[in-house]
Amino acid sequence: MNRTPFLGTLFAVASLFAMGCQERTAEAPRTSPAAAPAAASAAPAADQWLGKWNGPEGTFVQIAGGNGQYEVTVQNLDGPRTFKGTAAGERLEFERDGVRESVRATDGAQTGMKWLSEKKDCLTVKAGEGYCRD
Template sequence: MAQANLPTRTTRWGVLAFAALALLVAGCKDQSSSPAPVSAASPAGSSSAPATDQWLGKWDGPEGTFLQLAGGNGRYDVTIQNLDGPRTFPGQAAGDRIEFERNGVKESLRATNGADTGMKWLSERSNCLTVRAGEGYCRD
């Protein structure tokens, strides 16, 4: 009779472990699947750093390209690696965007999803930054 209870206990623990793992995975996915809010107010007690500071770090594009954001507090070094190599431009927060000048043209980074980058390689992604249609970088 003790043997008959063993599969029930094992099954019960297996179901509980599976449910806990599923909740953990779902929680992680929800946090990383949406772009950082770009116009939300800072939480009480925190510094007044712009929401664009949440974009700091590396964002990947297709074929080895990437965007690297360094700095903070509204002032950034925007490094773009394309097929010609990396170039760095000074940038600054402008509301829900980061503005910078490249080759005499005023550009801006904005939060988008992969489809809004206009790039088929990124179309399934959800947490991206786009300079213009055909130039985007994603994290997820």
């Protein structure tokens, strides 16, 4: 029996096998969505409200800060006052004159103020106290 053709075939099969393994190991590892790192927790809704929001007759609310801690400046007919606020879910809460107030996103109609009724991007503290982006 002549072993040369058999050894040649065996060598060819081994070479193909080795090349196939090299191609597999050269591929970038695949990650499944479950293996991906968890997304960072979302910023509080109030972080989207930073800046100045205008009301009628020169009133406004201005929100500064972020990451759940805020300074809320309310300008009404008596002048501006600043309060410390904190994020609470979809609201921003602050205390004014011993009363716990909360700011929430609404449209103009939900402010309860006819001057703002056509606006779309607003914040409301309570009925009759609202502010909108121009």
